[in-house]
Amino acid sequence: MDKELAIVEQSNRGVIGRFGNRMVERGRQLKGQACVLDARVRSVLEQPDEGAATAEYAVVLVAATGFAAVLVALLKSGAIKTLLEALVKKALKVV
Known part of the structure; x- marks a missing residue:
């Protein structure tokens, strides 16, 4: 007591x-x-949760898709295209 x-x-x-x-x-x-x-x-x-929940997974996928779209737009631009072509030609000359 x-x-x-x-x-x-x-x-x-x-x-x-x-x-x-x-x-x-x-x-x-x-x-x-x-x-x-x-x-x-x-x-x-x-024991913290491992992995992303469904909603978090969806947000990550949308963000990754947006980032990929930005990269594709950059790679299609004229300046980047010529830069990549020059890089490939230089690499082929070395081989």
Whole structure:
């Protein structure tokens, strides 16, 4: 038996005794809730989710597609085309 509970039970007369009993009971409830919260936090931190969820996967695919479209547009431009042609010709001369 807790010291606090013993003191409150001995003085279980009047408003102060009832208030003390309620405070002790509320303290026990809070302690239990804190234990549950601690267990939840530990379980989340211990085993994080691996991979992307479906929505996250979709967002990644859309972003990758947009990036690919930008690259294709750049590669089709005249300046990049001539630069790549010059690079290939230079590489073929070495071989």
